[in-house]
Amino acid sequence: MVSGQAPGHAEHRTVYVIAGGAPIYVASFDHVGKNQPVTNVSLAAIHNSGGTGVWNRLRKFPANGTLLSGQAPGHAEHGTVYVIAGGAPIYVTSFDHVGKNQPVTNVSLAAIHNSGGTGVWNRLRKFPANGTLLSGQAPGHAEHGTVYVIAGGAPIYVTSFDHVGKNQPVTNVSLAAIHNSGGTGVWNRLRKFPANGTLLSGQAPGHAEHGTVYVIAGGAPIYVTSFDHVGKNQPVTNVSLAAIHNSGGTGVWNRLRRRPADGTVVSGQAPGKAGHGTVFVIAGGAPICVYNWANIGGSRTATNIDLVATENAGKSGRWQYLSYYPVDGTILLGYGSSKYYHVSKGRPQELPSPTPSEKGRAVAVDQQAIDRAGQPLTHLLGPQSAGGGTGPSDETTPAGGSSFGS
Structure with missing residues (x-):
């Protein structure tokens, strides 16, 4: 354990336990063992961990494969074990998945819960770094040993190492962590789907x-x-x-x-x-x-x-990952109008008496888009003419679509 020294600084004398080469903040000595020796170091060495030159003796994040046990006596998650992958703690359901007889470092459970934070909490990532490779372990399961690459916090299945770079390190994790990605509690260190903009x-x-x-x-x-x-x-x-x-x-x-x-x-x-x-x-x-x-x-x-x-x-x-018109059965709500519409073959048809189920799955859209159905940017077809053909509005030049906010 180390104590960061910088008299006058808000973090002066904060204590960290080393795990996988990185300093993890300790919220209480009860979490790491009382009466343990503590070595004073410059707080700057903590702040610059992962740097180069004189700062390269502490990692920014624990090494892949490092095992942590979150300590918080009385908490429901006290003693839960995590394996580090791409800087983030991934919940382990069985030591069989990460290798038996591996050393485990006790850390404050709060460090797990606050991973991805700022200040003293910034030595664990919230989600693994992009490009991190995981292998889901569950002996006997059909997906045992499947490999995933992290993108935007989510695990994306890899069919060949040729696709993600050969000779890249792979970290074993519990397959259950993959299956429960996007969950809450111990499962919230992997996203279900990649973040927007990835x-x-x-x-x-x-x-x-x-x-x-x-x-x-x-x-x-x-x-x-x-x-x-x-x-x-x-x-x-x-x-x-x-x-x-x-x-x-x-x-x-x-x-x-x-x-x-x-x-x-x-x-x-x-x-x-x-x-x-x-x-x-x-x-x-x-x-x-x-x-x-x-x-x-x-x-x-x-x-x-x-x-x-x-x-x-x-x-x-x-x-093919966008539809031109909403799929049949889509329910639209014209925001502010309280009007509901059922989409069939690209055309919105008003529902005079929508059911609770229809209301519950309605998507709120701009009522103007419905009113202007048939104009290209609306991605809705206009009403049919009396003869059953397409109304003239289907080929109308969009009004206002390219000047958002008008």
């Missing part, structure tokens, strides 16, 4: 789509034609292209959605192109135009996607 590159040497890049929006991979549309100099994580192609599947494939979750807000980016900056809300897999933030209840965080992906939505191949 960039993936689908790897499959020899395939026509090898190297294609996607941005995550609402859990789904949306094809990117140019880094100018999602932000230059962003990190990109290599994944198996098969994980993209099988998104929305079951078993090992269930860590990417087929299409973005309902209610996801995206902004279509294509500098210099008409429609650049248009905001959409996803409903039934389709991007529905938002003409003003007030029309959906106020501003929200929007994920930048490629505007070209919205224009090619519904096509095959790399474009």
Whole structure:
């Protein structure tokens, strides 16, 4: 154990226990054993851990494979064990999964709970770093030994090491941690789906789509034609292209959605192109135009996607992760109007008496998009003419779609 010394500093005399080469904050000596010797060190050595030169004698985060036991007598999670992967603590259900007779370091459970924090809590990550490789261990299970690469906090199945880089270290974790990713309590150190804005590159040497890049929006991979549309100099994580192609599947494939979750807000980016900056809300897999933030209840965080992906939505191949029109059966709520609509073959039809179930699964969208159905950016078809054909509004030039907020 070490005590960081810096008289006058708010963290002067804070105590840390070394685990896997990194200093982990100790909230109470009860958590690490009373009457243990403590060595005074410069607090700057703690703050600069993971650095170079004179600062390279402490790691920023514990080494992969380090085992921690979270200590907090009386707490329901007292004594729970975690294995470090990519700087984050992943819950272990059995020592059989990480190697028996491995040393375990006691740490304050609070350090686990506050991982990813600032100040004294910044020596554990909330989620493993992008590119971290995990192997799910559960002897006898059909998925025992399956390998995953972390992207945006979520484990994405790897079909070949050729896709993520050979000779990369792999950390054994309990397969249950993969299966319960996105959960609460001990399971909240892996995401169910990658975070919005995560960039993936689908790897499959020899395939026509090898190297294609996607941005995550609402859990789904949306094809990117140019880094100018999602932000230059962003990190990109290599994944198996098969994980993209099988998104929305079951078993090992269930860590990417087929299409973005309902209610996801995206902004279509294509500098210099008409429609650049248009905001959409996803409903039934389709991007529905938002003409003003007030029309959906106020501003929200929007994920930048490629505007070209919205224009090619519904096509095959790399474009298939957005629908052009909402899938049949989607229920829309015109925000502020209290009107509910059932979408059939791309057309919203008002429901005079929606059921509680229909209300419960309705997606709030801009009422103007429904009123302007038939204009391209709405991604809704207009009403049919009396003769059963398509009404004239289906080919109307969008009004306001490219000038968001008007």
